Amino acid sequence: MKQTFKLSASIGCALLVSTVGVSAETFRWASTTDPQTMDPHAVNSAPVLSFLNNIYEGLVRRGQDMSIEPSLAASWEPLVGENGWRFNLRQGVTFQNGATFDAQDVMFSYQRASNEAADVRSWFAPVADVRVVDDYTIDFVTTAPNPLFPDSIANFMILDQDWAESNDAALPARDAENFATMNVNGTGPFTLASRDPGVRTVLTPNGDWWDDATHNVTQAIFTPIGNSATGLAALLSGEIDFIQPIPLQDVAQVEGRDGFKVLEGEETRVIMFGFGHEHEKLLYSSDVTDANPFTDPRVRLAAAHAIDIASIDRVLFRGKIEPASQLVPAGISGYSEANSERPAYDPARAKALLAEAGYPNGFSFGLKCPNDRYINDEAVCRAAASMFAAVGLNATLSTGPVRDYWPQLRADDFDMYLLGWSPGTFDMEHPIRFLLNSQNDEKKLGSWNFGNYSNARVDELLPQIQQEIDPAARQALVDEVVSITQDEVAYIPLYTQPLIWAAKDNIELTQRADNFFMLRWVNVN
Amino acid sequence: MLAVAFLAFSLFRFVGDPITQMTGVETSVEDQERLREELGLNDPFAFQFLRFSGDMIQGDFGFSYRTRQPVAEMIASRVPATLELGVVALLISLAVGIPFGVYTALRPRGILTQTILLTSLVGVSVPTFVIGIILIFLFGVQLGWLPTFGRGGTVQIGGWESSFFTIDGWRALILPAFTLGVYQLTLTMRLVRAEMMEVMRSDYIRFATARGVPMGRLYFRHALANTMVPVITIIGLQFGGVIAFSIVTESVFQWPGMGLLFLESIRFVDIPVMGVYLVVIAFFFVLVNLIVDLLYVAIDPRLRVK
Numbered sequence: 001m002k003q004t005f006k007l008s009a010s011i012g013c014a015l016l017v018s019t020v021g022v023s024a025e026t027f028r029w030a031s032t033t034d035p036q037t038m039d040p041h042a043v044n045s046a047p048v049l050s051f052l053n054n055i056y057e058g059l060v061r062r063g064q065d066m067s068i069e070p071s072l073a074a075s076w077e078p079l080v081g082e083n084g085w086r087f088n089l090r091q092g093v094t095f096q097n098g099a100t101f102d103a104q105d106v107m108f109s110y111q112r113a114s115n116e117a118a119d120v121r122s123w124f125a126p127v128a129d130v131r132v133v134d135d136y137t138i139d140f141v142t143t144a145p146n147p148l149f150p151d152s153i154a155n156f157m158i159l160d161q162d163w164a165e166s167n168d169a170a171l172p173a174r175d176a177e178n179f180a181t182m183n184v185n186g187t188g189p190f191t192l193a194s195r196d197p198g199v200r201t202v203l204t205p206n207g208d209w210w211d212d213a214t215h216n217v218t219q220a221i222f223t224p225i226g227n228s229a230t231g232l233a234a235l236l237s238g239e240i241d242f243i244q245p246i247p248l249q250d251v252a253q254v255e256g257r258d259g260f261k262v263l264e265g266e267e268t269r270v271i272m273f274g275f276g277h278e279h280e281k282l283l284y285s286s287d288v289t290d291a292n293p294f295t296d297p298r299v300r301l302a303a304a305h306a307i308d309i310a311s312i313d314r315v316l317f318r319g320k321i322e323p324a325s326q327l328v329p330a331g332i333s334g335y336s337e338a339n340s341e342r343p344a345y346d347p348a349r350a351k352a353l354l355a356e357a358g359y360p361n362g363f364s365f366g367l368k369c370p371n372d373r374y375i376n377d378e379a380v381c382r383a384a385a386s387m388f389a390a391v392g393l394n395a396t397l398s399t400g401p402v403r404d405y406w407p408q409l410r411a412d413d414f415d416m417y418l419l420g421w422s423p424g425t426f427d428m429e430h431p432i433r434f435l436l437n438s439q440n441d442e443k444k445l446g447s448w449n450f451g452n453y454s455n456a457r458v459d460e461l462l463p464q465i466q467q468e469i470d471p472a473a474r475q476a477l478v479d480e481v482v483s484i485t486q487d488e489v490a491y492i493p494l495y496t497q498p499l500i501w502a503a504k505d506n507i508e509l510t511q512r513a514d515n516f517f518m519l520r521w522v523n524v525n
Numbered sequence: 526m527l528a529v530a531f532l533a534f535s536l537f538r539f540v541g542d543p544i545t546q547m548t549g550v551e552t553s554v555e556d557q558e559r560l561r562e563e564l565g566l567n568d569p570f571a572f573q574f575l576r577f578s579g580d581m582i583q584g585d586f587g588f589s590y591r592t593r594q595p596v597a598e599m600i601a602s603r604v605p606a607t608l609e610l611g612v613v614a615l616l617i618s619l620a621v622g623i624p625f626g627v628y629t630a631l632r633p634r635g636i637l638t639q640t641i642l643l644t645s646l647v648g649v650s651v652p653t654f655v656i657g658i659i660l661i662f663l664f665g666v667q668l669g670w671l672p673t674f675g676r677g678g679t680v681q682i683g684g685w686e687s688s689f690f691t692i693d694g695w696r697a698l699i700l701p702a703f704t705l706g707v708y709q710l711t712l713t714m715r716l717v718r719a720e721m722m723e724v725m726r727s728d729y730i731r732f733a734t735a736r737g738v739p740m741g742r743l744y745f746r747h748a749l750a751n752t753m754v755p756v757i758t759i760i761g762l763q764f765g766g767v768i769a770f771s772i773v774t775e776s777v778f779q780w781p782g783m784g785l786l787f788l789e790s791i792r793f794v795d796i797p798v799m800g801v802y803l804v805v806i807a808f809f810f811v812l813v814n815l816i817v818d819l820l821y822v823a824i825d826p827r828l829r830v831k
Contacts, residue, residue, distance in 0.1 A: 044552060174593075177595070196781075197592050197599075223779070225779045226776060230661065230673065230778065237672075239665075239674065403793075404541045407542040407545065441553070
């Protein structure tokens with residue numbers, strides 16, 4: 001049987017080679033989403049930033065282990081006498097059209113990316129001023145000490161000023177497309193050979209790249225494949241070399257065949273339950289209609305003790321998730337080692353806590369979940385609902401696609417909800433700013449804190465964490481926030497989502513924890 | 526078509542919020558609101574609809590929320606893929622369906638007839654995407670004969686990107702066209718069979734048989750031609766459906782046609798693209814009905830005599 005398969009597979013390959021003419025280093029890959037634009041400042045979304053990191057570069061970049069390393073800036077140091085950072089730019093770098101890279105291009109890119117028309121402008125909220133010191137030196141002045149600023153701009157990509165201005169692309173496209181939506185001119189390892197949005201995008205190596213190429217790809221062809229069964233078939237039939245991601249249930253299919261491998265890692269995304277902390281009453285309860293029991297930390301703790309993460313892992317994830325104790329996984333900077341315990345699965349204690357809070361028979365409430373956002377999101381909610389029911393918390397589950405889900409959460413239409421969070425800066429400060437700080441539109445804080453969890457001490461600690469230079473002192477501040485929010489059960493962190501990619505055996509690549517796929521680490525053997 | 530535009534447009538209010546899809550997680554609420562204002566999403570429904578249909582009548586189809594490309598251009602670039610797929614699917618269904626229908630009508634008790642009829646039940650009852658996936662795994666993965674996704678080699682002729690001129694293009698076309706055509710095929714076959722059996726019982730056929738008209742001429746010139754009028758009506762109307770519902774097949778085969786574009790647009794709440802797509806599909810339906818009416822005249826001489 002296996003022999004026949006190999007035989008037919010080799011015939012298939014032979015057909016492919018004869019008709020398409022694939023050379024050895026052509027690399028074909030697929031993912032579920034097509035990058036919407038080739039403009040690095042127009043959209044702040046992972047598919048776009050991940051793809052464009054192959055073409056454009058930032059002042060700094062992330063290595064295979066997510067660490068920050070020099071890119072277009074050869075080095076950087078804190079400014080003396082004021083808050084901010086000085087970047088010493090790399091000399092002799094050229095854009096793909098041959099133009100020289102210098103500080104004016106960084107200045108221009110900053111102005112472009114921080115403009116109202118740019119979706120990435122939130123990265124520059126802490127910036128007070130940018131000064132070009134000389135052709136290869138530029139200062140970013142921040143409003144307060146900002147030790148993490150270089151880390152936070154790893155995806156801030158640099159465009160050539162002359163190219164953008166002469167092609168009427170000085171600002172990112174807002175409604176109509178512009179030249180930069182479909183064309184590129186970066187400094188990175190690859191350049192765009194052709195693009196047919198939603199169908200096929202071809203990249204070729206940039207021969208003049210300043211860094212040493214460690215890949216052996218001569219042509220890379222990207223195809224978005226939205227349907228996961230189609231994607232899997234394309235991999236198994238040999239038409240593509242690599243796909244990200246594949247569904248959990250297909251892992252066995254791929255592993256069971258010769259010539260293919262599954263790459264597994266932990267994503268940085270923590271899945272959690274959130275509460276309507278400021279809601280005065282439950283919206284979806286049949287028995288408690290005049291109060292919101294979840295405002296009582298004992299009730300929230302009871303809910304946490306009701307969850308059996310080990311069973312969810314075994315049954316729904318085939319042992320591939322990592323239980324989470326806080327809003328970032330271990331390994332992310334700022335992770336609080338001191339608070340790495342999560343509430344144990346203990347239904348008896350959950351019932352006792354509910355009785356103590358005045359709900360010995362439990363109560364009913366509404367649980368909202370997306371069904372197309374996270375891996376197994378709906379199944380996790382179903383499992384959790386039955387675990388809640390076992391201690392008397394009767395959840396009425398309602399699920400929906402994510403395009404409806406966020407508006408519902410923003411409209412406070414929930415009693416409890418599921419949320420996943422990946423720290424964009426790979427630091428604990430990120431979820432504190434977006435999920436734990438009180439909602440504050442003016443300061444742009446707590447914008448994803450749907451239930452408006454609010455603790456004055458946490459709000460006070462956030463600016464200190466953002467400004468503290470000394471790592472040990474900073475960690476102490478973070479530890480305090482984690483400890484407070486664990487004691488008050490601001491959220492119930494559940495687990496870290498797995499990251500599953502699949503490739504042919506002859507493909508060497510690096511799976512980075514942010515789910516970005518970098519062509520410069522690909523080798524076709 | 527205006528009615529379709531209106532219906533579609535009123536439904537879009539329930540598909541979700543485009544703003545949360547257009548912006549990243551870090552975008553502030555303030556910036557989101559500004560974008561919402563710029564796109565006119567805060568305007569009253571009637572106003573939004575008038576602007577949408579007004580622009581469309583003037584030939585301005587707007588820009589996609591997702592890619593910022595002009596919608597007219599996006600849809601136009603996807604039309605050839607869908608039309609070619611639909612036409613080939615239709616041809617397969619006719620080329621196979623009509624002979625099978627005739628055969629099963631003439632030999633109602635043959636073993637082959639029973640086999641064909643039984644198999645055709647599968648074609649009607651199994652959902653399109655299941656057929657598609659089975660075909661992919663059989664011919665694409667296990668046997669490795671045919672590509673599993675996309676259009677393969679295409680040739681640009683004017684503004685029309687065609688699969689018809691390369692072997693690769695045809696290879697990529699077979700599975701999706703068959704998948705899309707299967708339902709049509711069984712429908713055509715059963716329809717031809719039923720009509721044919723009806724006609725064969727009629728007086729003029731008996732008469733012709735008695736007069737000794739050769740069998741081939743009898744079956745195809747006299748009987749089949751008379752079965753074609755209702756068949757063409759149904760098939761014609763179905764063709765509009767083939768184009769409209771190629772969404773599923775296009776998704777399974779990652780076929781870059783209008784249906785796939787529509788699906789991507791729903792996921793992204795890309796309202797301008799969805800609106801224009803539905804209006805274009807309505808246009809196709811109208812066009813197909815017109816063609817069917819004209820075909821009647823060509824086939825049925827009675828309609829030409831006035």
